[in-house]
Every structure is written in C-alpha cells, then in structure tokens.
Amino acid sequence: MLKINKIPRSNVVMSNAELFSEVVGLSPKSIHPEPTNICNSNCVFCPQPSLRRDRGIMSFNLYSRLMDEVFELGCRSLILYWMADPLGDPQIFRKIEYAKVKGFDVFTSTNAGQLTAEKSKRLFATGLDKLNISLEGTDPDVYGKIRCGLDYQTTVNNVERFFRLKNERGSSKPYVVMRTVYMSTTADSVEDYIRKWREQSDQIDIASVANWAGNSDYDTRRNAGQHGIKRKPCARLWRDICITWDGIAAPCFFDSDLHYPLGSVHDHSLVDLFNHPLMVELRQMHQACSFSNHPLCANCDENVARESNPDIKLIDRAGKRISLERQNKSDLEAILQVIPDEFGYKVESV
Numbered sequence: 579m580l581k582i583n584k585i586p587r588s589n590v591v592m593s594n595a596e597l598f599s600e601v602v603g604l605s606p607k608s609i610h611p612e613p614t615n616i617c618n619s620n621c622v623f624c625p626q627p628s629l630r631r632d633r634g635i636m637s638f639n640l641y642s643r644l645m646d647e648v649f650e651l652g653c654r655s656l657i658l659y660w661m662a663d664p665l666g667d668p669q670i671f672r673k674i675e676y677a678k679v680k681g682f683d684v685f686t687s688t689n690a691g692q693l694t695a696e697k698s699k700r701l702f703a704t705g706l707d708k709l710n711i712s713l714e715g716t717d718p719d720v721y722g723k724i725r726c727g728l729d730y731q732t733t734v735n736n737v738e739r740f741f742r743l744k745n746e747r748g749s750s751k752p753y754v755v756m757r758t759v760y761m762s763t764t765a766d767s768v769e770d771y772i773r774k775w776r777e778q779s780d781q782i783d784i785a786s787v788a789n790w791a792g793n794s795d796y797d798t799r800r801n802a803g804q805h806g807i808k809r810k811p812c813a814r815l816w817r818d819i820c821i822t823w824d825g826i827a828a829p830c831f832f833d834s835d836l837h838y839p840l841g842s843v844h845d846h847s848l849v850d851l852f853n854h855p856l857m858v859e860l861r862q863m864h865q866a867c868s869f870s871n872h873p874l875c876a877n878c879d880e881n882v883a884r885e886s887n888p889d890i891k892l893i894d895r896a897g898k899r900i901s902l903e904r905q906n907k908s909d910l911e912a913i914l915q916v917i918p919d920e921f922g923y924k925v926e927s928v
C-alpha cells in the first residue's frame with residue numbers, strides 16, 4: 579500500500595495574502611461560459627436535472643463577443659463547460675477553435691456519451707489543450723444508475739475509440755483526464771479503473787462528490803460550509819467569471835441555478851460584473867473568513883473539503899498521474915490500499 583505520511587490540515591488563514599489582498603477593480607483570470615445547459619444525461623449527483631432556469635445554447639455571436647472582451651482584459655484561460663455536456667452544442671468545435679486562434683488555453687469536459695468518431699476527430703482538430711472525460715467506475719449497472727440515460731458499454735467504446743484515434747494522430751494534445759467519482763457504489767471499482775485507463779490517459783482523477791452549495795438533490799446538506807475550521811479564501815472569487823448560455827453572470831460555478839445573478843452581459847461589461855457589489859461582499863467575507871455571512875458560501879462544502887482534505891497528486895514511473903480530490907481520511911486510506919504497486923506511484927504534490 580502506498581503511504582502518505584502526513585495529510586496536511588491547514589489552519590493557516592490567508593497564507594496567500596497577496597492573491598487575495600484586493601477585492602475590487604479586478605479582472606477575471608479565467609472565463610467559464612456555459613455552451614449549453616441541455617444535457618444528454620441526468621446524473622444523480624448533478625443539479626442539472628432540476629435546474630429551473632431556461633434551457634438553451636449560447637449563440638456564437640455572444641460567445642465570440644465574450645471571448646474578445648475578456649481577452650482584452652488579459653484573460654487567457656477558458657473553461658468551456660458548465661451545466662451540461664458541451665458536446666451537445668453543435669457549435670462547440672467552432673467555439674474552441676475561435677478561442678485557440680485568439681490564444682486561450684482551453685479546457686473542457688465531457689461524459690463521452692456523444693463522443694463519436696467524427697466528434698473525436700473534430701476535437702483533435704480544434705487544438706484543445708485539456709479534456710476531462712467523466713466515466714464512473716467499471717460496473718455497467720452501477721454506471722447506469724449514476725449516469726442516467728447513458729449506456730456504459732457505448733461510453734467505453736466511445737472513449738476507447740477516442741484514445742485509438744489520438745494515438746493514430748500521434749498528438750500529445752489534448753491532455754486527457756479520466757475522472758470517476760468516489761462513492762459507495764464505485765468504491766470497489768477503483769483498482770480496475772486505474773488498470774483500465776492508466777495507460778491510455780494522462781491522468782486519473784478520483785473525486786469526492788460536491789454538494790453544489792446546497793443545490794444538489796444527491797447531497798442535500800445545508801450549511802455545509804460552516805463546520806468551524808479556519809480556512810483560506812476561495813480563489814474562484816478572484817479568478818473566474820461564470821456566464822450562463824443566455825449571458826447572465828453568476829458569482830460562482832456552484833450557483834448552478836442562478837440564485838444570485840450579477841446581471842446580464844448584454845447590459846454590463848465583464849469588468850463591472852466581476853466587480854459587482856455581491857462579488858466584493860463575498861471577497862470581503864472570504865478575506866475575513868466569515869463564510870457563513872452569505873447563504874451561497876455558507877451552504878457550500880467545497881472550500882471546507884479542500885482545506886481539510888487537500889487534493890493529492892500521485893505520479894508513477896511512466897509519468898502517469900492520479901489525482902485524489904478532497905477525499906476524507908478513511909476514503910483516502912481505502913483508495914491508497916488498492917492503488918497497484920507495480921507502477922511505482924509516489925506522491926508528486928499535496
């Protein structure tokens with residue numbers, strides 16, 4: 579079993595004081611537009627199925643306008659997904675290409691249910707930098723109960739063909755992460771999952787399930803962000819601007835149903851939206867470590883979980899990585915027990 583001697587638990591507040599020193603007059607470092615919120619799957623841990631806001635697809639005009647505006651602000655990081663599988667957007671390839679030509683680093687994510695041979699080839703042609711493929715476990719029945727609406731074997735076939743085509747191209751891009759959530763039903767499949775996907779992918783993520791700031795029907799905890807430990811502010815508030823498909827800015831990725839809209843990009847500049855009074859209030863709140871002063875962050879377990887259970891990255895002899903995201907102590911021990919010895923994994927970073 580791979581041993582991690584010390585799992586750090588941070589009680590240090592504001593250790594990155596410089597990053598968090600200003601709360602107003604900021605520009606986003608990363609843009610998070612929503613290509614679409616119409617999804618091909620109804621996953622049990624995702625708030626997407628119960629969204630009450632309108633459904634649609636971001637127009638190319640709106641998208642390109644946002645990319646132009648944020649590029650002028652110095653932003654070079656694009657995270658191109660939010661509340662649905664982005665391959666459901668017929669213009670997704672054109673959108674990635676547009677961002678790549680401008681000079682963005684582009685990251686997107688898919689459940690691979692629609693990852694046909696044609697879409698795989700078109701993705702390669704865009705110059706995409708990083709792709710997250712979310713595929714839970716190795717048991718078809720378990721998968722079907724988590725990724726409702728998708729078929730395990732079809733998805734596996736799609737992913738295997740994607741890797742085959744990538745090999746044939748001989749391209750190292752995109753960097754591919756195979757991601758599974760760690761829950762009671764997938765716990766038994768971790769070792770098989772690593773053996774199945776390690777060689778073809780660049781990285782395997784084993785992630786815990788987020789509570790989506792109280793928006794998840796799977797994890798219905800409220801006030802999950804208030805368990806009392808001191809912790810650092812959430813970098814998202816200083817880094818990301820999230821825009822829904824129809825052009826409304828949200829304070830955070832986890833405000834999935836837009837309970838706290840900042841305003842429309844049709845009426846306001848991105849800088850104004852990023853420095854909206856609510857953003858300033860949330861940043862000040864995080865600076866003061868008063869996470870309970872607004873319901874969005876009071877209900878969110880993200881910051882708590884990452885502070886008390888930091889992400890741990892392992893690397894093996896061949897340079898293949900495993901990222902263990904915010905696993906609690908007992909789950910982490912259980913996962914480390916089943917990481918195969920023969921690949922020589924060691925801790926790369928904590």
Ligand code: SF4
Nearest residue numbers: 812830874875878880
């Ligand atoms: S605490 Fe949660 S909701 Fe608040 S900014 Fe951080 S990730 Fe977003």
